[in-house]
Structures are given as C-alpha cells and as structure tokens.
Amino acid sequence: MPHDWNRFLQTSTQRLAALVDESDPAAPVPGCPDWCAADLVEHIGGVYQWATHVVRTGDPEAAVAPAPTDLGELPGWFRTHADELVRVLVGTDPDQETWTFGRGRGTAGWWTRRQTHETTLHTFDLLDSQGRSEEWDVPAPLAWDAVREVVTLFYPRQLRMGRIDPLPGTLLLTATDLDAEPVAVGEGRPVVEVNAPASELVLLAYRRRTSADPAAAELFARGLTP
Template identity: 50%
Template sequence: MTHHDWTALLTAATDDFARITGEVDPVAAVPACPGWTVADLVDHLGGVHQWARHAVVAGNPDGKPAPLTGDPARWYAGHARALVDALAEPSAPAWTFGTEQTVAWWLRRQTHETLMHTRDLLDAAGRVDEWLIDPELAWDGVREVATEFYPRQVRLGRTEPVPGTLRLVATDLEVDPVVVGDALPEVEVRAPATDVLLMLWHRTVSDDPAAAALLALPIAP
C-alpha cells in the first residue's frame, strides 16, 4: 500500500483549486452540483476548510464558516492556507467525525474533498479532461467512502443500509476489493479506480443497471 504524503497532497490540491478558480467565470454553472455556480462551489469548499480548521483548533464541530466575499480565488486561497497551517502536526489529536481522532484524518479528508471539487470546477469550465488523479489515491478515496462515509450516513439516518452488497474492484491496480453492504444480491463493479470513485460520488454512472441502482444511493453525502 502506498504511503501518501497528505500534507504535500493537500497543499498541491488547494493551490490548484485556487489557481483554477481565478481562471473560471464565477457565475458559470457547476454540472455536478445542480443549482450551483462556481462562486457557490468556492464558498462551499472554503467553508468546509474553515469548519475543519475549527474542529482542529477548537476541538469541536461547532464552527460557523464566514461566507465568500471579494475575489473568490484570493478568498479561497487565504482559508486554504489557514487550514494547511492548522494541520501542521499530523499526529496531534483532533476532533473528527471519523474513525481516527487525529490531524492526519483531516489531512486525508480535506485532500479528497478538494480533489473532487477541483473536478467539479474544471467541469464548470468545460475542462474536465484536465482532471487527473493517481489511481492509488483514487482507490484510497474509495476506501474512505466505504469505511468513513457509508457507516456515518447509515448511523445518522441519511440512508438505509444498502439493499445488497457492492463489491468494488479496481481493474488498474493490484489491490483487494472494497465491499459496501452485507446483503443480497452481491453486485460486482469492475472499473479503473478513478471511475469507481466517481461512481460513488455520483459524478459518473455505471453501465450495469443493478450496480447503478445501488450506487445511486447516498452512500457518500
């Protein structure tokens, strides 16, 4: 299993998002987020960064993010830098909503959040083909959905347990399958790691109707 340098990955991801924000029309529609403009997307991600920073600094989930003001790229970059600075000690304890109560958990979570929304941002600009992610990093995102988000979604009552079992197989990596659910029928999804990740986050749809039906559920938020 690859060891990811989450600090470097988050720094690069947020730098890219800030740069691309400065290149995209803030009123452009975001196809992956119906009803949102680019400005709404930037406001969302900057707000998520503020909330995560508060969770680490204050030790609780009660942060109230400040809304977007002024130049979107500059506003976002400031909050992204503040987040990265707050996550400087990966091994330090931190409040999280997941299985691990450390700063490292947030580094991973915010990296995946930023990468997915960078794809949304590029899609709004008609440049989605520019979005590239390492397959092993994408597969880590798949594991994150299965072990962090899906259990939380069920626990919070946001979705019922999957009425079947999704067996997710990366065709471009030699890794163990990721399993979501424990009921019948079992449905296997075989695709490149990045495509599996995009299916889980509802950015693409499986060609298999049985798989598509299960993947359409709010397994991730």
C-alpha cells in the same frame, strides 16, 4: 507504502486555487445541481475554515466568514483560506487528538486526509463546471484511498444518521489500475461487481457518474455519500 498526506494536500489545494482564478463563477456545476461555481467555491472555503478551526481548537462549532459579494475578490478569499488550512495542518502533529465527524475523537492527520479528498473531488466539480472534466487527473493510489474512505466512513455514517437504508445488495468494487484487494459496500444480495479505474470508482461512488450496469447504477443511486 504510506501516503504523504501533507504533500497531497498542498498540491491539491494549490491546483484548486489556481483553477478558481481562471474559472467563470457563474457557470453551473453539474455534480451540484443547485450551485454555480461561486457557490461551490464558497462551500469549499467554508469547509476549509471549519476544518482549520477544529484542528486548532478541537471544537466542531465554528463561525465561518462568507465569501465576498464581489466575485472579483473570490479567488483571493479562497486562496487565503486554502493557505491557512495547509499551514495549520502541515504545522500540527498528525497524531494530535481532535474532534472528527467520523468517530467523535480522532487526530489532526485524519483531517489532512479528509481535506485532500474533499479538495480532489471538488476539483472535478469545478473543472466539470467549466467543461474541462477531462483534465481531472488523480493518482490511482489516491483515488483508491478515496474509495476506501467511502466504504469505511461515509456509507456507515449515512446508515448511522438514517439518511439511507442498507443497500439491497452488495457493490464489489475493484480498481483495474491497481493491484489492490476489492472492497465491498453493503451486505445484501445480489453481489454486483464493478471493475473500473480507481478514479472512475470515485466518481461513481459520489454520483458524479452513472454506471452503465443498471444493477450497479441503482445501488450507487441510494447515496453512499452525503
């Protein structure tokens, strides 16, 4: 069954905007060691502006408005750009052609999916910065789609851009909470099986968690994602 990406995007951005309202902007972000929560929020707001511009114009070059220096204004600034992203993506034909960083030319619907996953992962980061990571709750099908995005988009892109070498092994990822075929990252040997709930596989792939299996941990640490 196809995902309702518009609904996922609306729900995830609303959840994150509400979390920004109640978060300590000075709290450090464990998953992004050089950032505090305010830096994370500025990053996401900038990405939202960029994605909105790309969908509107097809041009990947965009000047984004920086976050306000008054941190009391940060939640309102963030919500404005989140709402605008949703308004533009929901109001655009998902088949409309535009630039995408995965394959040069793609569709507006690509951006709805990508920004849903961007928002979902960074919601974990913001919760984690506040000591509330246990509140991160992602539907298994949505989490599994994010894992598949890593396999089909980000890992090949990391290789293509020369950011990493090919994995010296293969990660065989299986979601234990879904009836879905496993996916493989890499083509080397040995094959290292990782069986976990889909949401845990997302955190492993994005290096927000470390696998208890040393062989898997070493492969994940190579950097499947930026």
